[in-house]
Amino acid sequence: MGVPIRAYALCIVAGIVLACWITERRLRARGGPQYAVLDIAVWAVPAGIIGARLYHVFTSPDAYFGANGDPVKALYIWEGGLGIWGAVAGGAVGAWIACRKLGIPLRMVADALAVGLPLAQAVGRFGNWFNNELYGGPTTLPWGLKVYEWDAQAGKAAAGPDGKPIQLEGLFHPTFLYEALWNVGVAGLVLWAEKRFKLGWGRGFALYVMGYTAGRGWIEAMRTDPAQEIAGLRLNVWTSIIVFAGALAYFLIKRGKPQEKLVTIDGTLTPVPLGWEEPEPGTGTPDSTPETDPDPDAEAEPDPGGTQSPSTEDTKS
Known part of the structure; x- marks a missing residue:
């Protein structure tokens, strides 16, 4: 008896590999340690798959717990049914655990992931074609x-x-194809915005979330497969609206935060603003530790004595 090979699963795995490869390159370019993404993926991928399946099962309960449902089929992920919202939430929890162990800020990993994730989603969506699902009218x-x-x-x-x-x-309508193409466009948008506006502090990931949810909202409305509805709108449409609003709020709140890179200071990985240079040996002081959370709108306080404070060199002499 042969072992069946599921095209849906192959698409998901291919997307995960692509996301890891792109994220590894982007995080390493920001000073991240080699193969850190693989260490993070060990936690994030299983947690993301579990979260994706849980979201699908809880938002489509009749197929598993309804009159003709079979609860055991909730485990049959090869038959399709992975919710991106659960995947991101579960994956974020796993990534957060891994980042704490590695000493890397989650916001930097999120920004590194903001290009690979939509491309991985684009690849994964073709699994819906093999499963004859997620089409429109x-x-x-x-x-x-x-x-x-x-x-x-x-x-x-x-x-x-x-x-x-x-x-x-x-x-x-091949709505899964529309979403795949939209996701490729979102990846391009993030790349362009990062170069044009020097996005940092998780704002690149927030932009991905806004771009994805904007497309998911209208594509979801085209689908004809059964789904839970609230006030005449599919549940995933409402989720898109809420998540878009949350990402927009974060994007605006973190306005002006700098792009960062990781450097090793006193044996510890430390995020510093892009362009910061480590002091020459013997010239640094405790005050030369980089400030990673500047307020771009803050004004310098006036000197109460009417004179400028002495510099570090003056205080040494």
């Missing part, structure tokens, strides 16, 4: 998708009396 557009009646137990299209797959009438 009927369309006459040339890129319309053929959809088949699906045998979930067999993991393939149901066959008719003639043995051929049973195709639904007409073509349908």
Whole structure:
């Protein structure tokens, strides 16, 4: 008896590998230690998969706990059903644990991930094509998708009396493809904004979140698969709105924070503003420790004595 190879799982794994590779390069360019992303992934990936599945199960309970549901199938992730919101939340918890162990600020890892994550999502979305799921309403557009009646137990299209797959009438919007292309655009947006505006302190990740949720909102509204609704809107649409608002608030609150890099000071990885240079040996003082949280809008306080305070060199002489 052979071991089945699930295309959906292969797409997910390919996306994870791509995200790790890109994030490793981006974090190392910011002074991160070699292979730190792999150490973080050991915690973040399992936690993300668990969170993704839990979100899907709790937001689609009828398929597992309804009248005709089967609770055991909540474990069958190869049949599809991973919620990105749960993946990000669970992955963030795992990454936070790993970052504390490594001594790396989570915000720097998040910014390094802000390009690889949407590209990983784009790759993972093609697993939905193999699973014949997440499509929209009927369309006459040339890129319309053929959809088949699906045998979930067999993991393939149901066959008719003639043995051929049973195709639904007409073509349908490939919403998973729309989301994949949108995610590629979000990755490009983050790259451009980082170079143009020198984003730091997790603002690159916040921009990814805003970009992704903006697209997910309208794409979700096109889907026709069953979903929980609140006030006439699908639950994932409401989630997109709320998460977008939270990311926007963070993006604005952290305005003016500098891009950072990691340097080793006294044997400890320390985040410093990009462009900061370590003092020459023998010239540094305790006051030369880099300030990592400057307030760009703060004004210098006037000297009460009307004169300028003596410099470090003056106090030494």
